[in-house]
Amino acid sequence: METVRASRLLSVLLLLQNRGRMTARELADELEVSVRTVYRDVEALSAAGVPVYADRGRTGAYQLLGGYRTRLTGLSEEEAQALALAGLPVAATELGLGTVLAAAQLKLHAALPEELRRRASELAERFHVDVPGWHRDIERASALAGVADAVWHARRVRVRYRRWDGSAVDRELDPLGLVLKAGVWYLAARCDGSVRTYRVSRVDALTDLGETFDRPGDFELAEYWRAWSEGFERRLYPETARVRLSPLGRELVPFFLGAVGARALRDAGTRPAPDGWSTVELPVEAGAPALGQLLRFGAELEVLAPPELRHRVSEAVTRMGELYG
Structure with missing residues (x-):
């Protein structure tokens, strides 16, 4: 909650800086919060040293005193562009913008009031975006x-x-x-x-x-x-298999069949039978790859159709049983 509030405080500051004068209601509508929340945020900005002036009365509004602006100066065009990748440092490095991004972040950090600077540091210590999957790094592309x-x-x-x-x-x-x-x-x-x-x-x-x-x-x-x-995805998984899944099998679908399998489960909306098993249709690859996909589920999945796929799975299981005695 503290990090969310720090982000909102910065939004209030930048809104006042860019628009000059805004009522509490206008700020609340812009930020999708209550007017009371805006009052508390403005008080927090004042306590952090930001000179926010409030006009009283029905037409009252907030504005920054004396043309106050945050010190977001010295950012080059390239640095400003690199900030769009602030949450993806590895991607920025791959694009040749790692050093530029670091410089832009330092300037942005220095421009914040002390309280917001502390909040930003806390955010970086608590949240990290890791783009690659578990089984692969970012693919190296020389071009x-x-x-x-x-x-x-x-x-x-x-x-x-x-x-x-x-x-x-x-x-x-x-x-x-x-x-x-x-x-x-x-x-x-x-x-x-x-x-x-x-x-x-x-x-x-x-x-x-x-x-x-x-x-x-x-x-x-x-x-x-x-x-x-x-x-x-449609080209990758052109076939459909009708299967029975155990409760564990349902949990394994997103791991073995990815987002396309998880979406198929959601779209099916099938309620499990009293024994916990459920019958659904899952997208699979064509030919031999489909066999490997379904065998990964082990005893947590039974293929019902098409008949030829069920027969191939049965043959594969029989051979495995003979292999392991």
Whole structure:
């Protein structure tokens, strides 16, 4: 709660600094808190040495005395941009912005009043964002810094790209955005009139073509990534298996089948039978990979359909039983 309040106090300070004069109701509506909370926050700012002046009466409002401003000075354009990655220091380092981010954070920290500076330090000591998954680090991509520079400056590039089967192709790209997903960097880029997704670690060579491009006016990176991810999941898990799951099996679904499996459980909304087991349909990969996915559940899952998949699981279990006696 203390860290949440410290963040809100800084928001009050910056709102007054940027807008000049605001009523308690306007501040409360902006911050989605009660007017009484605003009163307490303003008192806390005053106690921390921030000169907040209050006009009394029906039309009264708060403002900072004498044009007071926090000392957010000396930030370069690059440092200001790097602050967007303040919660992702490893990602900032991968993009070549680690030193820049550190400098920007030092300047921001020094600009805060003493009380807010202490709160910010406490926040950093209590919360940490760790992006990669347990079983992988952030994937090393030698071309990442060059790709990021092309994205930022809207520079057209030629890349030598290594496809999943190991073959290489040359592509001319208009880089539109970078996404870090589970330790892997992906590039959204326009190629031959359509936007496609490329794994940055597979870019073996990159050449700046010496020209800029106009970004599509309707392109939104977050929305593109959401739609692309959903399509990728459908392609990755094209088949469906009807299964019975024990209570433990249900808990294992997010670990073994990831977000797509967890979503299937939520969408099913099936209530367990009296014995605790439940029947659901789970997305699985096509062919042999589906067998491996389902065998991971051991005795906590029974395949009901399709019949050929149930038969393959039965055969695999029989062979394992013979192997272990």
